[in-house]
Amino acid sequence: MSRNNLIVIAVVLAAACVLPLMVSEYRTFQFTLVLVYAIALLGLNMLTGYNGQISLGHGAFYAIGAYCAAILMDKYGVPYWATLPVAGAVCLVAGFLFGLPALRLEGLYLALATFALGVSLPPLLKYHHLEQWTGGVQGISILKPDPPEFLNGLGIALNQDQWLYYFTLAVTVAMFLVAWNLLRGRIGRAMIAIRDNHIATETMGVNNAMVKSLTFGVSAMYTGIAGALGAIAVQFVAPDSFNIFLSITLLIGIVIGGLASIQGAIYGALFIQFVPNIADDISKAAPWAIFGLFLLAFVYVLPAGVAGAIRMGMARLQRKRQNP
C-alpha cells in the first residue's frame, strides 16, 4: 500500500470516528446501518465481484445472522458482542453447505438457486415448529446495548447510539482488514482467476470446488455478521424485515459501489442507505420510480461503479501529470 493510500485511509477513519460527535442520534443510527451494509456488501462482493458467482439470496444469510443474534440475546441472555462470532460461524457453515451443491450451477442457474433461498427463508421463519425461537410473524424485540461501564470510568460519556456506532465501526474495520488480507493473497488471486477462466485456473493446480465453496461460506459469514449487527441496531427482527427485496438491494449495492472493489462496499452502502430516503423525499407517489431513475443514472454515468469511476479518474489525472 502506498503512503498516499495510508493517509487517505487514516483521514477517512478519523472522519468516521468524529462523525457521531457531530451529528444527531438519528444520523448516527443511519451511519451505523451504513457500516452494517458495508460489511454485508463486502461479503457479497467477494462472491460476486471477485469470484463471479451471482447470488440473489444473500438476504437469507443476513436474516440468519440477525435471527442468531436476536434469539441468543432474547432467549439465552447472551451479551450482544458474543452473538457476532456465533452468527458468523452459523452462516459460514450454512454458506459452505449451500455452496457445495451450488458448485454445479453456473451463472443464471446459480442466481435462480440463490433466489429460491432468498424467497423461501421468510416463510420458514414463520413456521410454527420454529415459533418458540423465532417468535413467528411477531418477530423478536431486543434491547439496545448500553455503553460498557469502563468508559464511564475513563470519563467518556457516550449514548447508546454512539456506542453502537463505534462498536460497529470497530467490527467493520476488522472485517475490512481481514478481507483485504484475504483478497490480495493467494486465495484472492485464485478467486479472481476462477472468475476469469476456471479451466486455466484448474490447470494451475487450484482446487476450484474448494475455493468456490469456501468463498460462498466466507461471503455468507460476512453477511451474517452484518445481519447480527443490523438486528442489534434496529432492535427488532421479523420475517417481514428480510423479504427478497433485501437480497436485490444488496446486489444493487455492490454494482453501484463497484464490483471487485473493497472500498466499493462503502459507496454501495451509502447508496442503499440514503438514496431510497432521498427518493421518498422527492416523491411520495412513486418513490421507487425516482429510485429507479437514480439507479439508471448511476449505471449509465458510472458503469464500473463509484469505485471504478474514482480509479479511472485518478488514472487519468496521473497520466496528465506524467505527460503534461
Place this chain on the structure above:
Amino acid sequence: MKLKLIPIAALLAATFASPSALAQKKEVVGIAGKEILLGHINPYSGPASAYGTIGRSIAAYFKKVNEEGGVNGRQLNMISYDDGYSPPKTVEMARKLVEQDKVLLIFQPLGTPPNTAIHKYMNAKKVPQLFVATGATKWNDPKKFPWTMGWQPNYQAEARIYAAHILKNKPNAKIAVLYQNDDYGKDYLEGFKAGLGAKAKTMIVKEASYEVADPTVDSQMAQLQASGADTFFNITTPKFAAQAIRRAWDSGWKPVHYLNNVSASPGTVLRPAGLDKSVGLITSRYLKDPTDKQFANDPAVIEWTAFMKKYYPEGSLVASENFYGWCVAQTMVQVVKQAGNNLTRENIMKQAASLKDFTPSCLLPGIKMNTSATDFAPIESVQLARFDGKDWVGFGEVMGK
C-alpha cells in the same frame, strides 16, 4: 491526489446534508408557530402498498381542515414517510420523525410487525404512537405501554361479541373453530374463549388450525364437520375464508357460521366463495360502508363522497380504505382539538385517553369512541351483520362496550 479525498468529501457531504443541523430550537416539540407537526408512517410501496391510499386520504382530510382554518387556529402539517411494510425501515422512519423532524406524535403506523418494531422505542422516548392501524390486542396496554394506542376494535373484543351472541341465542351450541396458527388467529381464539367464559370447554367441541403456507383447509374442515358441531367460528384470512365458506356449504354441513371481520369483504372473499354459498354468514362491523346501498343516502357517505371529490379526486370511491382514513383522521383532529393550547406530548396522550362518547358520522349508528386512563381501545363495540346474498345487513343492537 485531490481525487483521493472524494471518499472523505462524500462522507462529510452526507453528514451536513442533514437538515437537523439547521433545525431551530423550539419551545414545545412539534409546534412551530401556528403549525403542528404530526408524523405518519404508511406503506406506500411494498407488499402492503394497497393500504397506501389510507395515508393519502388522511393527508387530504388534514388539507381540508387546514383550508377551513385549522384546529384552534393552528395548521396541521403531516410529515408522511414510506416504510414499505418493512420493520427495520419503520424503525428508521420513526427515528427520523422523532429525532430529526421533531414531530409531536406519530399517527397511524400500519401493520402489526412495523408497529411492534417501534413499540419499545416510542415508549422509551415518550412520544405518542397514536391510533395504530392494526387489530392486535396488545396496543391496549396502558400500564406497560402508556404511549401507544390502537383504534379499531381489537380481535379479542370482536371475538367476545360473537361469543356473547352465541351465548344469548344458542346457549347449547356445539362450536367448531378454525383459526390461522399465528398471533392473529390466537388473539381471536383467546378473546372468543374469554367471551364464552366457563362454558368454553364444553361448548367448543373441536379446534383446528392451519398454516399460512397450507394450500387448502379441506382436511381441517372435514375434521370440524365430523365433530358434529352446529356452529362454526371462522378465524381465517381472505383466501382461506373463501375456501372454508365454500367447503362448509358444499359438504352439506351448513352450520351457523361466524366469519371474522378480517375477511368480511364481499369482493375478495364472498364472491370467490360463491355469493349464494355465503348467505347467512354473520360478521361484525363498526364503520359505515360507502359501497353498501343502505348507506347510499346516509349523510356521512354523502359528505365523504364530496370530500373525496374535492380533496382526493384520484382516490377510489369504492375503496373502504379511503373511508377508513377519513374516519381515523377525524379522531386525530378531535384529540388535537381537545388538547387546546396545551400541546405537549403528555397532554396529547391524556386527551387521547379521554375521548368521551366521540361519534364521528363515519361510525355505524350507536357506536361511540370511549377511552380512559386504563382503556386504550377507542372502538370496542360493533354491530353484527348478516349476508343476504348481496350485501351485509346489520341486525340487532350495537354490542360491546
